[in-house]
Amino acid sequence: MISPVLRTVKDTGASSTPKRLAIAVATAAALAALAAAALSGEPSTALRAFFVAPFSNASSILNMVELSAPLALCALGVIVTFRAGHYSLGGEGQAYAGSIAAAAAGYYGYAALGPGATLAAVVAGVLAGAAVAALPAMGRRFAGAEVLLTSILVSQGFIFVIDWAIGGPLRDRSGNLIAMPALETEALLARLEPPSTLTVAPFVVLILCVAASFYFERTRSGAAHDLYGRNPRFAELQGYDVERLSWAPVVASGMLHGLAGALMVLGAKGTAIRGMSGGIGWSAIGAALVAGSRPSAVPLAALLFAWLDSGARQAAVLSDLPPDAGMAIKALVILVVSSRPSWTAVKAFMRRTPTRRAK
Amino acid sequence: MQLATLTSIRKYYPSTNALAVDGADFSLERGEVHALVGENGAGKSTLAKILCGFESPDSGTVAIRGSPVSFSSHRDAEKAGIGFVPQYSMLAPGLSAADNVALGHEPRFLGVFSDRRRVAYDFSLLADRYGFSVNPDAIVSTLSASGRREVEILRALARGGGVLVLDEPTSILGERETEALFALIRRLKSAGAGIVYISHRAKEILDLADRISVMRAGRVERTIRPDDTDECGLADLIVRSSSCAAGTDSGSTPGKPGLTLRSVTLSRRGSDSLDGADLVVRKGEVVAVVALGGNGLDALEDVAAGVVGPDSGDVLVLGKDIHSYPPRILRSGVMAYIPTDREGRGLCAKASVALNAIAGRLRGYSFADFALGRAPLADADALLASFDVKNGGRRRVDTLSGGNRQRVVAARELDGPADVVVAANPTQGLDRSSRAALLSRLAEMRDEGSAVLLLSSDPEDASELADRSFVLYRGRLKALSGPGSDDSAIAAALTGVEP
Numbered sequence: 001m002i003s004p005v006l007r008t009v010k011d012t013g014a015s016s017t018p019k020r021l022a023i024a025v026a027t028a029a030a031l032a033a034l035a036a037a038a039l040s041g042e043p044s045t046a047l048r049a050f051f052v053a054p055f056s057n058a059s060s061i062l063n064m065v066e067l068s069a070p071l072a073l074c075a076l077g078v079i080v081t082f083r084a085g086h087y088s089l090g091g092e093g094q095a096y097a098g099s100i101a102a103a104a105a106g107y108y109g110y111a112a113l114g115p116g117a118t119l120a121a122v123v124a125g126v127l128a129g130a131a132v133a134a135l136p137a138m139g140r141r142f143a144g145a146e147v148l149l150t151s152i153l154v155s156q157g158f159i160f161v162i163d164w165a166i167g168g169p170l171r172d173r174s175g176n177l178i179a180m181p182a183l184e185t186e187a188l189l190a191r192l193e194p195p196s197t198l199t200v201a202p203f204v205v206l207i208l209c210v211a212a213s214f215y216f217e218r219t220r221s222g223a224a225h226d227l228y229g230r231n232p233r234f235a236e237l238q239g240y241d242v243e244r245l246s247w248a249p250v251v252a253s254g255m256l257h258g259l260a261g262a263l264m265v266l267g268a269k270g271t272a273i274r275g276m277s278g279g280i281g282w283s284a285i286g287a288a289l290v291a292g293s294r295p296s297a298v299p300l301a302a303l304l305f306a307w308l309d310s311g312a313r314q315a316a317v318l319s320d321l322p323p324d325a326g327m328a329i330k331a332l333v334i335l336v337v338s339s340r341p342s343w344t345a346v347k348a349f350m351r352r353t354p355t356r357r358a359k
Numbered sequence: 360m361q362l363a364t365l366t367s368i369r370k371y372y373p374s375t376n377a378l379a380v381d382g383a384d385f386s387l388e389r390g391e392v393h394a395l396v397g398e399n400g401a402g403k404s405t406l407a408k409i410l411c412g413f414e415s416p417d418s419g420t421v422a423i424r425g426s427p428v429s430f431s432s433h434r435d436a437e438k439a440g441i442g443f444v445p446q447y448s449m450l451a452p453g454l455s456a457a458d459n460v461a462l463g464h465e466p467r468f469l470g471v472f473s474d475r476r477r478v479a480y481d482f483s484l485l486a487d488r489y490g491f492s493v494n495p496d497a498i499v500s501t502l503s504a505s506g507r508r509e510v511e512i513l514r515a516l517a518r519g520g521g522v523l524v525l526d527e528p529t530s531i532l533g534e535r536e537t538e539a540l541f542a543l544i545r546r547l548k549s550a551g552a553g554i555v556y557i558s559h560r561a562k563e564i565l566d567l568a569d570r571i572s573v574m575r576a577g578r579v580e581r582t583i584r585p586d587d588t589d590e591c592g593l594a595d596l597i598v599r600s601s602s603c604a605a606g607t608d609s610g611s612t613p614g615k616p617g618l619t620l621r622s623v624t625l626s627r628r629g630s631d632s633l634d635g636a637d638l639v640v641r642k643g644e645v646v647a648v649v650a651l652g653g654n655g656l657d658a659l660e661d662v663a664a665g666v667v668g669p670d671s672g673d674v675l676v677l678g679k680d681i682h683s684y685p686p687r688i689l690r691s692g693v694m695a696y697i698p699t700d701r702e703g704r705g706l707c708a709k710a711s712v713a714l715n716a717i718a719g720r721l722r723g724y725s726f727a728d729f730a731l732g733r734a735p736l737a738d739a740d741a742l743l744a745s746f747d748v749k750n751g752g753r754r755r756v757d758t759l760s761g762g763n764r765q766r767v768v769a770a771r772e773l774d775g776p777a778d779v780v781v782a783a784n785p786t787q788g789l790d791r792s793s794r795a796a797l798l799s800r801l802a803e804m805r806d807e808g809s810a811v812l813l814l815s816s817d818p819e820d821a822s823e824l825a826d827r828s829f830v831l832y833r834g835r836l837k838a839l840s841g842p843g844s845d846d847s848a849i850a851a852a853l854t855g856v857e858p
Binding site: 214218219220223224226227230231233234235236237238239240241242 | 664666685686687688689690691696698703704705706707708709710714718719721722724726729730732
């Protein structure tokens with residue numbers, strides 16, 4: 001029950017988000033156990049690696065939390081577009097653009113700015129993500145182009161160009177890794193709890209999730225944003241600025257993806273690596289679905305996906321579980337969580353009593 | 360023989376804490392029209408949905424031709440010969456009329472390929488048999504509201520056999536379509552079908568029904584024969600407080616033009632076009648335009664509300680081109696708009712009732728007021744109370760009955776002063792008392808100086824409220840002489856008969 005003090009005009013009754021999160025966690029755990037039992041020759045080792053290793057010490061847990069931060073930012077970006085009725089699939093390219101821009105600003109800006117290059121890298125990442133998102137956003141605004149298609153086309157184009165840039169003119173030739181030169185340690189985000197990779201990123205995520213929750217639930221603009229997403233014609237007839245709502249959420253989402261890319265560079269990775277954002281777009285959509293498009297549930301949803309990544313990686317190292325098991329489990333979790341109509345059908349089927357056909 | 364029997368039906372919605380049906384009993388005989396009446400929210404639509412398999416009762420039994428049944432979906436009900444015409448459109452807007460009727464039961468060529476020619480052929484046969492004239496290839500989103508209703512009816516007839524449930528079927532139909540529907544109902548009845556007819560219109564119920572069941576607070580309170588009552592008596596049974604009020608007359612003199620249409624033409628919309636429409640609605644008057652479906656009423660609504668621009672001619676609000684107003688300004692006290700398409704334009708179905716109620720005044724709140732939530736909630740409560748929408752605030756608006764949804768739209772749009780009011784079929788789905796309250800509010804706004812344009816398929820709305828009336832026939836406006844023109848004159852003009 002919501003306290004009258006906390007009630008807003010937007011409340012529509014009990015939220016299904018906790019239930020959705022619980023289903024996602026239970027499904028992920030069951031599938032991970034099943035994968036370990038079915039695919040590994042050493043199921044007990046695989047199970048231990050999946051379920052125990054990521055939580056075996058404080059450092060592992062903090063690494064997982066750090067890993068979840070960029071994913072959470074991307075999921076937040078997805079929610080911003082989903083709630084405006086746009087389905088942007090270009091998150092991966094936006095995050096990748098954020099990464100290369102942050103790496104370039106951090107590396108080349110260090111000579112001029114010193115530690116201030118960190119801030120320059122963050123700003124460059126955000127702007128690069130916004131620039132990539134701006135193309136589908138303007139297509140929507142001026143030509144009515146469908147964001148679903150244009151975002152993924154533009155994103156794929158940028159991914160090819162960035163792959164080429166990192167592997168070609170911007171590559172650090174001193175190592176075997178296809179990556180840009182590593183940033184100076186002073187230009188990276190400080191590690192708060194070495195030897196873990198934890199930085200300030202998860203705290204930034206928490207602040208942004210609280211701010212986004214406040215925006216959607218407690219501001220007039222957030223209410224208009226939601227109404228537009230649910231019925232654009234209604235929003236237009238109520239006199240809302242639908243032209244702005246047709247493009248601004250897409251650009252805002254690009255900024256969040258760009259920030260995610262920048263934080264990956266400034267955190268654990270230390271530079272832009274070819275393919276570093278691979279799969280983050282789809283994982284973010286999955287996390288947004290698990291979170292029920294509620295910003296307040298994003299950190300937990302992102303943490304769940306980070307655990308699946310981390311657990312699958314540990315299991316692949318410590319046992320013979322295929323490394324792609326984590327990806328498969330993530331896909332199945334998304335399928336289960338997003339197939340609510342099927343659950344309704346299952347429930348109806350279970351309730352069903354024989355229909356006696358009238359003659 | 361009893362075609363359908365519902366015994367002690369109870370339905371509770373935990374999510375909204377609403378007991379929609381509370382031990383209702385209802386039966387339908389072969390060859391009978393059984394009307395189900397009651398105030399908005401009395402439980403009529405829920406009971407009908409239970410009969411049609413859209414909802415499962417918490418307790419009670421449903422029997423078809425004497426055999427108890429338990430429908431888990433509407434498809435089961437269709438198999439048992441029950442057709443349903445919903446109050447608001449449940450059609451797929453991007454598909455053609457014929458595809459919508461065939462949806463889920465598409466004829467197959469060699470058991471695999473969709474047989475589109477057969478779909479169109481079957482549709483044409485069905486439409487011809489029942490006297491409808493909808494183009495099978497017309498995309499549903501391009502049809503007028505009454506055209507969509509005809510497709511709904513054909514869809515129900517294609518599936519249903521013995522039992523047809525009609526929920527407010529005439530709320531947006533013109534006189535001609537209504538007459539066609541009544542003739543159809545009588546034909547079906549004489550062929551042995553049973554018809555459940557949900558409506559608020561006392562006159563048509565008395566004309567059509569063999570029995571009338573009155574619902575109140577989820578129960579069937581009384582079942583009577585039409586001979587046992589008259590129009591006013593039935594209205595009093597539906598709504599406890601008497602609602603047989605006379606229309607209101609304007610006490611003021613019309614002032615400056617509020618809304619002006621000058622030689623407005625809107626073509627390329629098939630029969631729903633406008634052909635050189637000239638109309639001036641002055642401040643302090645109600646001008647009604649009545650039309651049968653497909654004669655340009657939807658087109659007139661679109662241009663008058665500024666939803667589309669005319670191909671030629673001018674639409675002026677307070678002497679300025681309507682499109683020169685930024686949408687925000689137009690909707691802030693300049694124009695109030697009640698659309699015919701309530702679900703698509705009038706409401707945001709997935710948002711709360713409270714947010715729908717205050718959607719038009721969001722900009723009026725300070726940042727702090729909206730964040731704290733008290734002022735918007737209090738405003739929403741006050742607005743909803745003004746049209747007697749109870750327990751609505753936090754519910755999603757699509758959990759309300761059709762009449763209550765219409766009240767939410769009216770509460771929002773007819774709230775403060777407005778220079779111009781465009782009200783298109785504003786009484787659709789409303790019971791008599793709500794209808795009287797709405798018409799009285801429109802009259803009040805006129806007296807306060809608003810220019811009110813009433814667009815309706817129901818001549819009764821026009822005769823009760825309008826100071827001047829027009830008929831729209833094949834896209835052309837024709838003035839009727841004086842307020843309260845008699846019904847035969849309106850009927851003649853509606854069908855293009857010259858005096």
